[in-house]
Amino acid sequence: MVSTEKVKGLIQEVEGADSSDKLLDAVKALAAVRHEAAIPTLIDVLRYNNPGAAVAAVDGLIDIGQAAVTPLLDNLDGYNYGARAWATRALAGIGDPRALGLLVEAAITDFSLSVRRAAARGLGNIIWSKVPDEEIESKQKQVLDTLLQVAQDPEWVVRYAAVVGLQNLALSVVSSNSGLVQQIIGQFSEMSINDPEIAVRARVKMALEGIGNRGREKEEKLMTNN
Amino acid sequence: MSSFEENFQSLQAGAGETSADESSLTVEKAIANLQQREDKGDRYYAAWWLGRFRVNKPEAIDALLEALEDETDRAPDGGYPLRRNAAKALGKLGDVRVVPALIECLNSADYYVRESAAQSLEMLGDPRAIPPLINLLDGGVEAAIQVASKPHLVQPYEAVLEALGTLKATEAIELIEPFLAHFREKVQYAAARAMYQLTAKGVYGERLVAALEGNDLQLRRSALMDLGAIGYLGAAEAIANTLAENSLKIISLRGLLAHHLENNPLESGLSDESLRIMQLMDQLL
Numbered sequence: 263m264v265s266t267e268k269v270k271g272l273i274q275e276v277e278g279a280d281s282s283d284k285l286l287d288a289v290k291a292l293a294a295v296r297h298e299a300a301i302p303t304l305i306d307v308l309r310y311n312n313p314g315a316a317v318a319a320v321d322g323l324i325d326i327g328q329a330a331v332t333p334l335l336d337n338l339d340g341y342n343y344g345a346r347a348w349a350t351r352a353l354a355g356i357g358d359p360r361a362l363g364l365l366v367e368a369a370i371t372d373f374s375l376s377v378r379r380a381a382a383r384g385l386g387n388i389i390w391s392k393v394p395d396e397e398i399e400s401k402q403k404q405v406l407d408t409l410l411q412v413a414q415d416p417e418w419v420v421r422y423a424a425v426v427g428l429q430n431l432a433l434s435v436v437s438s439n440s441g442l443v444q445q446i447i448g449q450f451s452e453m454s455i456n457d458p459e460i461a462v463r464a465r466v467k468m469a470l471e472g473i474g475n476r477g478r479e480k481e482e483k484l485m486t487n488n
Numbered sequence: 489m490s491s492f493e494e495n496f497q498s499l500q501a502g503a504g505e506t507s508a509d510e511s512s513l514t515v516e517k518a519i520a521n522l523q524q525r526e527d528k529g530d531r532y533y534a535a536w537w538l539g540r541f542r543v544n545k546p547e548a549i550d551a552l553l554e555a556l557e558d559e560t561d562r563a564p565d566g567g568y569p570l571r572r573n574a575a576k577a578l579g580k581l582g583d584v585r586v587v588p589a590l591i592e593c594l595n596s597a598d599y600y601v602r603e604s605a606a607q608s609l610e611m612l613g614d615p616r617a618i619p620p621l622i623n624l625l626d627g628g629v630e631a632a633i634q635v636a637s638k639p640h641l642v643q644p645y646e647a648v649l650e651a652l653g654t655l656k657a658t659e660a661i662e663l664i665e666p667f668l669a670h671f672r673e674k675v676q677y678a679a680a681r682a683m684y685q686l687t688a689k690g691v692y693g694e695r696l697v698a699a700l701e702g703n704d705l706q707l708r709r710s711a712l713m714d715l716g717a718i719g720y721l722g723a724a725e726a727i728a729n730t731l732a733e734n735s736l737k738i739i740s741l742r743g744l745l746a747h748h749l750e751n752n753p754l755e756s757g758l759s760d761e762s763l764r765i766m767q768l769m770d771q772l773l
Contacts, residue, residue, distance in 0.1 A: 464762055
């Protein structure tokens with residue numbers, strides 16, 4: 263772990279950058295140390311309207327993970343759409359259940375397809391071990407219902423992201439919630455025939471094979487244990 | 489110009505969805521607007537709208553064919569705005585009965601009418617367009633200079649080269665090849681793209697891959713579009729890594745995937761190449 267002093271120096275580089283290129287390099291360097299002290303500055307960068315720097319800041323926040331969730335949620339800027347979209351992408355990448363409500367809303371209602379697709383993917387990354395036992399079932403159902411709805415999005419790339427989200431949801435609950443896995447497989451069977459976009463049908467096939475393999479591994483494990 | 493590229497360009501312009509404004513016309517109203525002569529603006533918009541919403545009714549096509557000969561709507565530079573829109577729209581309607589009229593447009597005095605016609609002839613895929621398109625390459629790369637005081641070259645070379653590639657005009661290979669050395673990058677890319685389509689040689693795909701490393705964002709976007717349109721599999725990693733919007737990279741990769749699946753149908757199982765492309769797409773979501 264680098265020293266807080268060094269992080270302070272890197273933060274000053276970001277704040278003092280006087281060109282787009284220098285900003286990008288400074289944000290990359292700050293993101294690379296994965297230090298919690300960098301969080302406020304990385305969140306600030308999301309407001310700069312500099313896509314290259316924002317991508318680097320989002321990657322950095324995702325790498326830092328859990329510790330960035332509360333500051334991200336506290337700083338969601340309702341008036342700066344761009345910053346909000348970037349923050350949503352960061353929260354989607356981290357997968358902390360505290361962001362679940364935000365991701366559900368973004369996946370269905372955001373007007374930008376790039377935010378809807380990032381949120382849909384993020385819904386498949388939720389870390390269920392961080393959800394209290396008594397809430398797991400209802401929250402998993404909420405995520406499933408949301409992704410089933412997103413799988414009807416008019417934009418193919420959002421449906422593609424919904425397939426990725428559904429596959430990851432199925433894999434994360436495969437040993438605990440077989441009813442949910444069955445519903446996902448049912449949705450995939452329908453999409454593999456009816457989705458008009460070839461890339462979506464191909465991704466569905468890949469997802470079905472991924473879930474099938476995991477299911478088989480689980481069965482084999484049970485057999486050897488017995 | 490393929491439907492793939494249209495998709496790509498509308499996304500680049502930020503038009504992810506259809507706005508309420510765009511849907512405000514009806515088919516009947518749009519055809520009537522195109523047939524009337526009082527309001528030039530309504531006529532111009534109607535021609536675009538009929539293409540945008542793929543209204544391939546005979547009445548719409550007839551009215552668009554008539555608009556190709558319009559004399560009333562003139563731009564300050566002497567061009568024909570309505571003819572440009574009509575030529576673009578006819579490419580999207582998929583009716584090859586308009587091919588002779590579009591071929592006629594390749595001789596128009598208006599550069600942008602010639603460009604629109606070449607793009608539409610590419611979309612319609614009719615080989616009758618090949619000889620007249622080849623004619624526009626007369627004089628070769630030496631003649632392909634910029635028009636004084638205009639932003640464009642003497643002919644719409646990008647559109648012509650791309651169309652010849654898509655129309656599988658192998659007889660034009662020797663005429664196309666010199667354009668790889670044209671002074672404009674976008675013309676070079678169009679030539680590389682056509683050469684790849686006509687010869688399937690990786691060296692031409694690699695030419696476009698090299699363009700993804702360039703410093704100019706517009707040129708990188710252009711190369712992304714070309715690679716997606718020709719489906720050059722060797723470009724997958726370079727597409728995922730180039731500096732451009734994820735949305736555009738995903739669409740480009742989708743072009744590779746769709747092209748690959750034409751020869752490797754899903755019913756016979758997922759190939760390693762398909763899996764590789766989709767893994768790259770997943771990371772860009």
